[in-house]
Amino acid sequence: MFETIAFYTFSFLTILAFAITVTTKNVLYAMSSLAGGMIIISGMFFLLNADFLGVVQIIVYTGAVIALYAFAMIFFDSTKDIVETKTGKTFFILTVLSSVMLVLILTIPMASGQVEALYPIHEGVGNAQDVGMVLFTKYLVPFEVAAVMLLVAMIGGIIMAGKKMDKNLTEIKENEE
Template sequence: METFAFYFLAISITILFTITVWSKNILNAMTALAAGMILISGLFFILRADFLGVVQLIVYVGAVMALYAFGMMFFDATGTVKEKNRPNFTVLLLGVLTAVLLVGIFTAPTLINGVPSFYPEMAGATNPQAVGLVLFTKYLVPFEVAAIMLLVAMIAGIILAGKKMDNSISRMSEEELKAQLEKDSK
């Protein structure tokens, strides 16, 4: 049953991401991306990592939704996008080689030794508890570094986007709006 589920999910995910890469319609591409991301959470459920599966689901549903918002602004969703870049053999070769290399690097240790588990399953600990214990003991430093990086990104985002946050266009009177537009055009 689990083998069947794994192959079903793996093949679907591969097909969906292929569509994401090849499709010239922005709507098809993004929908395939979202569906693929949601199906990946199925792989986590098969591995009994329920918590990570749900986190994958929630994070990527939101992230791809933001991508849709950009797609809506920049492209005609029902038309096809005219791409200017011609097929480039060197880029293709390098890309495929990198992908093969990465797969090799990540599978080699497991092929040789099997997968040794540094933190074996704790009896009685539920999924989120197990994640929390490992996160706040062994991986505390990477966790804090990631937190600082996110803080930096958040501050940068607020500074970039928040320049004119205090004056809301929808609350201005007609004169104020005109004055604002003239000021902006200068």
């Protein structure tokens, strides 16, 4: 009974949060409800006894959304509403149609009962161990590729941002003037 109540509460809250994210015109509302929704989704993982993944969901999205906030802070005035430039009817219909398509594609396998748990939870072994086993045996190559990609992105970021890092920014301006 608890599971059912919790499931419906979490689903309702998740959908509500993301609905706000999509419909609101204010950057701050959108960001906050996005963060809320991402964190509420972790409730689903906890319900499925996947504690580790639930916690990872919280940690990763807290950091990620905070980085997004930082961008929002740089690019927008968060106290003003954003005026949408594309508000045509075709645009709206296409968006709705494509999202319906996506939902259908993802739910049809579940409806036909073709979904099986490939890696069920082992009794007595923690989630972290289970995830680690699968990650470092079956999915080792994607894992390493992702690591290399992140490294490339990091080096790129350092090079882009690191020009004239050895000089003080205020001194550079004074010399130019």
